[in-house]
Amino acid sequence: MFINLNLLLGATELGLIYAIMALGVYLTFRTLDFPDLTVDGSFTLGAAVSAVLIAGGHSPWLGLLLAPVAGILAGLATGVLHTRFKITPLLAGILTMTALYSVNLRVMGKANVPLLGLPSIYDTLARSGIPEKYAVLAFGVGCVVLLVFLLYWLFQTELGLALRATGDNETMIKSLGINGNSMKLLGLGLGNGLVALSGAAIAQFQGFADMSMGIGMIIAGLASVIIGEVLLGSRSLLRVLIAVVGGSVVYRVIIAIVLRLGFQATDMKLFTAALVVLALTVPQFRGKQEYDSLRR
């Protein structure tokens, strides 16, 4: 069979773990309307922190928990560049991303940290009674459900409303006494925290962290967000969060199928970029003002 159950399982696992990253991208790009390119760097940063901790003999869970802390700091760096030094969002993100390339290499000490034979969070889950085959799936589902729930809750708090409004209308939020800069720092921190968490989970899943694993991540995240919104719509807050997760899974399934067709893994960046261009130019999307910041 061309599309078999194992392909679907594998793609779903990846899709769920990458969905954590896509949720982060959704938070910055869509909620905050801040095209944040920090993502490529903060994803690798999360993977690096987690891998180095595990290689140093620490618990894989510690590696998973500290990664988002590093990601938050990366997001705050971009935030400070933008809010304090008045650098445009795109350039602020690129600056942090570039700087992170050196930082990540420092963290890892070399271009690639293998985790072969070392414990991962999935091993510990498998040992705690979850069938080994489904350990990754269990983690992915659990983590994504928890995060979707948390974000959904956050978006309805007083603070969350202020965060969402910041991405919608900066004149209004100021006139209502909201400090837009604080909101941007909050959103960028949280977004990149999620991205780094995803990076950590991926590194443990694939058994290594390397310098280039974050390249193109922002476009993959964007593709997931857009696919999700096209397929599932964005009628309500909960729905759009679920759509982002769904979009991530669908995106990974598409990638798996395209790979099956005989394309190289290295062709996927081109494919993904084309996918985003396509999505942004289909008629039903053109009228969507939400994507104005992505078009000229």
Place this chain on the structure above:
Amino acid sequence: MAELVIKEVTKAFNKGTINEKTALDDLSLTLEKGDFVTVIGSNGAGKSSLLNAIAGLWPVDKGRIWLAGQDLTGLPDYQRAALIGRVFQDPMLGTAASMTIEENLALAAKRGMRRGLKKALTYQRRKQMKEELAKLGLGLENRLITPVGLLSGGQRQALTLLMAIYQEPQLLLLDEHTAALDPKTGEVVLKLTKNIVESLKLTTIMVTHNIKDALKIGNRTIMMHEGRIVLDISGPQREQMTTEDILRLFAETSGSQFSNDRMLLVQ
């Protein structure tokens, strides 16, 4: 001390370039509590700049501003917002289009206050919102979960007005908030404004392009020209004033014709 004191405020834009423009020129103004002041003047007279200086959109070059006994001069706009409610000329500016009516109002309910991790919308708050929305008489109380982007300009402006006063402000700033609406809708929003300001006895500054409205509404009218106040009338003197008087006075004091592109449209 009076409620609002503006003392010798100057603001120039593009300083040191050929485009230098003095928007506010050593301007002083004092408002008593409950004053409802209307502001008229030609295009570029500095009316919006006056409101922006009070709201703290940018720092002034010179002078000080006090509101309700508090020195606002050094504060950024988002901190002054605790005391000030604003409605802008552009209906798009006052509300978040992607968010619902109840979410916009919930944002306004916390104006100038700490925003924490409490649920923004509670049963109690929704109930109160419905009551307040009903007073607008636009049927918005039945559309709490409608995204504001789907409302008409007039509805959005009425909602912005409600948001500006939802937490009673010390000062309400209205900058030609009916100018972008069709005449009939503008009339409705203006009437709402009058009712709200009078029933709450809000200290208010309203910029308008309509001289007749300016003389009819509120208790005091000022006219601006080139960043200064050139006319300040209230009481019986104001009651007897007509649009023609204003135009003549303007020509006398400024040596030019009163010209406001939006004014021509309504006469």
